[in-house]
Amino acid sequence: MHAGESVWRELAPRTLARLLRTYGSDQFELCEDAVQDALLDAFRQWTDRLPDDPQAWLATVARRRYVDRVRADARRRERETRATMLDAPLAQDTTETGSDGLDTGSDDALLVLQLCCHPDLPRSGQVALTLRAVAGLTTRQIANAYHVPEATIAQRITRSKRRLTELDRAFPQPQHVHERLAPVLDVLYVMFTEAHHTTSGAPAQDTDLAAEAIQLARTLRNAAPDSTEAAGLLALMLLTEARHPARVGPRGQLIPLDEQDRHRWHRPFIDEGLAMLDEVTPGATPGPYLLQACIAGLHAAAADAEATDWDEIHALYTVLEHQTLGRNPTITLNRIVAQSMVEGPRVGLAALEVLAHEHPQLARLDSVRAHLLERSGRIDEAIAAYQRAIRVTVNVAEQQYLRHRLHRLKR
Missing domain, CATH: 1.10.8 (Helicase, Ruva Protein; domain 3)
Incomplete structure (x- = not known):
């Protein structure tokens, strides 16, 4: 077996x-x-x-x-x-202890993370190399996460390996975690994103990869207890993973947030994530991961979809968009969704057209447009948008969901 x-x-x-x-x-x-x-x-x-x-x-x-x-x-x-x-003994070090007394067996993945995130490597190379070496993601999965060609990712990985060979530096120790915290956080975020929304969509979620990402985030949180971003990332993962039992149906179909049975959400993860936010948010200058965790916390705290504080979510996405200098179109897309919940679908559609002009190939663009058109009562346009979204979506589970929405409109 x-x-x-x-x-x-x-x-x-x-x-x-x-x-x-x-x-x-x-x-x-x-x-x-x-x-x-x-x-x-x-x-x-x-x-x-x-x-x-x-x-x-x-x-x-x-x-x-x-x-x-x-x-x-x-x-x-x-x-x-x-x-x-x-000629060194081949079966040595079944359990190793680092100079700081940590059980290195439990922290080896974090150590490799730190090595791959060497400061002499470009950020793009750090992330790509670590996702291969630690998360075991394919070049296609990494390319999908960053919306770049597979060949580009393959080149980044090859160049990063060669650069590490040239550096000949000592293997990093846990106390150096703060030097490489930002790229390590980025890597874990992409790792969890791939787990929560797999490239192929079959299955819709990689539960093993999600568990590994959460475990690494816990290790990082313990290694950097004063980092609000490490805490924010872990809280974000917990609050997002808590929805998994209600997010995927018995046949593997995706269930949108507003239709999920919230009684099926994993309460221990929600309680842990919200408690972590209560601990680190007061007085903090929030970074992107803490902001996203706060957004996830608002969803988790709402009794149902109607009780969701969309005004606050829209405000947080606006702050997040400004903090990232508008360079992440996916954040802008999410901000537009929240804006449409506050100001109505027509306002959302107008904002979406501006984003589409700047990023015409952005993933989920047509699916969000179709949803807003449907909410606006423009059914024929919504049908056409759903059809376009299905054609450009490679994720099997998402395709299935979009087809379900399309068939519902055609009845």
Whole structure:
């Protein structure tokens, strides 16, 4: 019986971290290749049952694969000089403790996050490399999250690996988390976004990836307890994930927020997220993640859709839009949705046309337009907009939802 995807996602970054500690961060590309080789071996061999200690097994095989790769590459003298390091015990460090007393086994994924977010790498490269190395996302998934071609993401990952090899810096320690906090937050946000709204839409949500993102956000929150943005991101994840039981129907169909059975929301996550906001928001200068968490908190606190404080949500999105200098069209789109709930769909449609002129290829543009047209009673135009939205949507679950709305209008 093969291990579930959550097992691979947990073991891979920890194994990569162990190799990097042994051989150096300048060997990032070789270490990552060795881990991938070991994962392939594990997939082939763990067919009946898992080994007694999967992490130790994978670390041992990964080190052997690293040895094989170094010995096979005689072209680089630097790698040849590492031959003396190759006889180290292969099954060591099943449990490691860092210099600060932390159990590094529980923090390895965060350590790899910090390495990939090296300050000498461009932000775009930091995010792309980490999403591959830690989250295990494909280039297509990463490209979808950033609305750029796959080839661009592949180039960023390759260049970042080469740059890490050139740097030859020591593996980062947990106390350095503040130096790289912003890109780490960005990576975890994209990771959770992909989990909550998968690229393919089949399934509509990747629950294992969402759980991994939340666990990493908890680790980051513990490592940076004075960061309101780390707290905001974790609260945002908890409040968003709380809606999952009511967001996806029994056949995998998406259920919009205003139609969800709020009794099915996961109350412990809501209570934890709201309590975190109560703790960190007073007196804080909110950043983008804390602002988004506050918006999610308003949705969570409302007894039903009609009780939602859309005035406050619109105000928060306006602040968020100004804070990000209007460079994120998705935030503007969400602000327009909130504005339409306050001022009516006609105002929302007018604002949407301005956004469409600036960003004609923006995802969800036609689906939001269709919804606002439907609310305005312009049914024929709404039907046409739903049809356009279906044609440009690659997410299967979202396509299914849009078709449902379209069929309802055609009756």
